[in-house]
Amino acid sequence: MATGTPSAGVDPLAWLDEQAVARRAAGLRRRLRPRTAGDALLDLAGNDYLGLTRHPAVVRGAVDAAREWGAGATGSRLVTGSTTLHADLEAALAAQLNTEAALVFSSGYLANLGAVTVLAGRGDLIVSDAYNHASIIDACRLSGARVAVVPHRDVAAVSAALAQRAEARALVITDAVFSVDGDLAPLGALHETSRRHGAVLLIDEAHSLGVVGPAGRGAAVAAGVAGEPDIVLTATLSKSLGSQGGALLASRRVVEHAVDAGRPFIFDTGLAPPCAGAALAALRLLVEDPRLATDVVRAAHALAATVRAAGLRASEPDAAVVGVPLASPEVAVAAAETCAEHGVRVGCFRPPSVPDGISRLRLTAHAGLPSDALRRLGAALREVSGQPPPVRLA
Numbered sequence: 001m002a003t004g005t006p007s008a009g010v011d012p013l014a015w016l017d018e019q020a021v022a023r024r025a026a027g028l029r030r031r032l033r034p035r036t037a038g039d040a041l042l043d044l045a046g047n048d049y050l051g052l053t054r055h056p057a058v059v060r061g062a063v064d065a066a067r068e069w070g071a072g073a074t075g076s077r078l079v080t081g082s083t084t085l086h087a088d089l090e091a092a093l094a095a096q097l098n099t100e101a102a103l104v105f106s107s108g109y110l111a112n113l114g115a116v117t118v119l120a121g122r123g124d125l126i127v128s129d130a131y132n133h134a135s136i137i138d139a140c141r142l143s144g145a146r147v148a149v150v151p152h153r154d155v156a157a158v159s160a161a162l163a164q165r166a167e168a169r170a171l172v173i174t175d176a177v178f179s180v181d182g183d184l185a186p187l188g189a190l191h192e193t194s195r196r197h198g199a200v201l202l203i204d205e206a207h208s209l210g211v212v213g214p215a216g217r218g219a220a221v222a223a224g225v226a227g228e229p230d231i232v233l234t235a236t237l238s239k240s241l242g243s244q245g246g247a248l249l250a251s252r253r254v255v256e257h258a259v260d261a262g263r264p265f266i267f268d269t270g271l272a273p274p275c276a277g278a279a280l281a282a283l284r285l286l287v288e289d290p291r292l293a294t295d296v297v298r299a300a301h302a303l304a305a306t307v308r309a310a311g312l313r314a315s316e317p318d319a320a321v322v323g324v325p326l327a328s329p330e331v332a333v334a335a336a337e338t339c340a341e342h343g344v345r346v347g348c349f350r351p352p353s354v355p356d357g358i359s360r361l362r363l364t365a366h367a368g369l370p371s372d373a374l375r376r377l378g379a380a381l382r383e384v385s386g387q388p389p390p391v392r393l394a
Contacts, residue, residue, distance in 0.1 A: 027329030028350055041340065042373055044303070044363045045347040049320045050210050050292045051368045052282045053242030062243070065277025073270030077104075078259070081270025089280045093247050096283060097205065097218050097233055098226035101255040103248045105264065106271045108206055108236030109135040111246030113142065114264040115202060115234050116173065118257055120145040125167040127158050127199070129174045129185070131355045136173055136204060145171070152178075152355075155189045162197035170199035176219035177207035180354055180362065182300065182321030184212070187223035195230055202232045205249075210240020211319040216286050216293030237271075240286070243279035245271040292367045296320045300365035306374045307363070310381035317365070323349075324361040324381075332359035335384045342380035344373075 023029050052058050065085055073081035090102040105111040116139035120126050124145040128136060131152045140147045146167065150157035162170055172194045174185045187203060194201040203225075205218045213222030220226035220233055229251055237245040248258055258265055286292055300317035307314035307324050315323040326332045329350040336348035339361070347362035354360065363377075382388070 027333065041343055041345040042370060042376055043345050043366070044373070044377065045345045047207075047239040047320075047364060048242050049240045049296050049364065049366055050216075050242065050282070050286065051366050052240070052285060053278075055242070055282070055285065057285060058242050058278045058281045061281030062274040062278035065273040069273035071274065072272050073106075075270065076266060076268060077270040078266060083273060083276075085273055085276050085280070086271065089276050089283075090247070092280055092283050093235070094249055096287065097209070097235065097249050098221050099233060099249040099251070100227070101250065101252045103255045103258055103265065104237075104271050104276065105246040105248070106268055107244065108234070108238060108246035110264045110268060111234045111236070111248050112136050112204060113139045114258055114262040115232060115248045116140060116171070117143045117264065118262045119200060119202065119232065119254075120169070120171040123167060123169075125161070125165045125170040127161045127170065127172045129153065129178075131178045131180065132173060132175055133179055133204060133206065134353075136175070140173070153183070153186055155186055155193055158190060159193045159197065162193070162199055170194075170197065171202060172199050173202045173204075175204045175207070177212060177319040177321065179207055179321065180349060180356075180360070181315035181323035182207070182317040182319050183315065184208075184219060184318035187219055187225055191223070191225045191228065191231065200230050200232060201225075202234070205233050205235040206239060207319055207321060209235045210286055211293050211296050213293075215290030216240065237275065237279040237282075241279045241282040243282060244275045245279060295367040296365050299367065299369045302369070302374055303363050303365055303377065306378045307381060310378050311385035311387040312381055320365045322363040322365070324363065325358045326360055329359045332361060335361055335381075338384050339377070339380040342376055342383070344376050344380050 069083055075081045086104055090104055094102040112135040120143045122144040126140050126145045126147045128140055128147055128149050129152055130149050148161040150161055158172055177184055191201050203220050208219040210216040212219045225231050232254055233249040235247050237243045300320050300322055304314040304317055304322045312324055332348050336346055339346045349362050350359045351357050
């Protein structure tokens with residue numbers, strides 16, 4: 001009789017229950033919490049940084065695109081999934097981020113997967129920041145390249161990894177603004193180091209487009225490196241632009257190579273036209289009103305100050321994200337629930353979503369934050385920290 005073969009009637013998925021029990025014991029079970037339309041919670045959790053997802057012009061952009069092109073792209077970009085609307089969006093994105101060309105994907109995750117896998121493969125080296133987003137981590141793994149993970153924002157470690165390599169080609173990858181604590185990568189120094197060692201620098205502008213730089217043009221523009229031939233950018237359309245999708249932005253030859261060789265681009269259905277229409281409308285609003293970007297950063301600093309006044313620690317925001325580290329996953333979940341009881345929705349990040357293993361609340365600022373937002377947040381966080389409410393003078 002063969003050994004190791006499960007007997008008939010044995011549940012082959014019983015291990016799922018064991019893992020669920022282990023995650024529950026560690027405070028790491030997750031569940032979906034569907035929002036209802038028009039709920040009354042103050043949103044400090046979503047990524048709609050510029051408050052554009054419900055803007056009439058953005059909604060109209062989606063509706064007009066749906067009427068003209070239909071609900072879906074109908075095929076991959078190389079078959080029927082490319083429209084003149086996609087081309088207009090790519091041209092506008094390239095102009096905003098100061099690159100020669102852009103290529104739109106159906107998600108930011110796929111944009112990172114496509115960018116990494118067309119720029120690095122077996123026999124190459126990738127140098128990746130330890131705090132990079134999961135989409136970058138997964139793309140590195142799937143590329144087949146050797147991956148050197150370096151300490152967070154450590155330019156010297158990047159330089160050492162590049163200097164010690166045996167590979168002819170190397171790719172350095174970093175988030176522009178890191179998604180957990182909202183800190184900014186040292187892009188100027190990273191570019192200088194990458195160029196000195198003959199490496200390409202890939203920058204993910206997911207959390208910086210619309211927030212960082214003049215008129216929200218992104219961190220690469222702010223650092224003065226956008227448009228350089230050895231710089232490649234990725235971005236999402238689902239944060240500041242209030243829609244959905246992603247993009248690769250680079251020199252024309254990099255974009256043409258991605259069209260020819262990028263499996264995540266070639267074999268995926270194109271971005272739905274309503275999403276493209278909404279993103280293009282949002283981008284036009286940002287160009288017309290560059291104050292939106294400065295309003296977000298100002299609001300983020302106000303959120304951080306409110307957290308500290310309530311007796312908790314807060315990261316120093318370089319963009320829209322504020323991290324609030326807490327003692328354990330259980331404490332973080334309870335804190336998020338307390339905030340909800342006060343009418344405030346906040347993000348709750350636990351392992352494996354946090355690269356340092358520290359659970360935290362994640363607050364996201366928005367342009368046009370309601371006037372009572374800081375008061376409501378402060379009251380909730382004082383309850384979390386056990387700090388008494390402020391004394392009101394008669």
